[in-house]
Amino acid sequence: MAKSEWTLSGDFDALLQKIETGILQGSMSASLEAASDFREGGARCSVRVFERYSAIGSNRVSMSVTLFQNGDEIHLSAITAGGSQAMFFKLNTMGEEAFLDKLRELLQA
DSSP, X not given: OEEEEEEEESOHHHHHHHHXXXXXXXXXXXXXXXXXXXXXXXXXXXXXXEEEEETTTTEEEEEEEEEEEXXXXXXXXXXXXXXXXXXXXXXXXXXXXXXXXXXXXXXXX
16 A cells, blocks of 8 residues: 655645546546535535556556545545455455655646
8 A cells, every 4th residue: 555645735626636637547447436415504525546457566556546635635535455366365456556746747837
């Protein structure tokens, strides 16, 4: 498992669209597996679960992205999982980090 968190500002919808488009266009095997959106008063929360094939680990890796906004700040949490090949311990988690790196690149652009 790999995890990164950011506090950002800007347009919530534009950021969500940038993430969805960038992840799906960043890998020919990437897919959006599930999406969920909530609003309560002035707060918003969107969750996206992506999956892609990892050639490094010869398996599929998932990434959950959560955006939360209450006021001007947008909190983003991204967690990857599924990149290990071992049964009882983590081995070869490079695919998880590589998936998370794609999101990092999108946020820096």
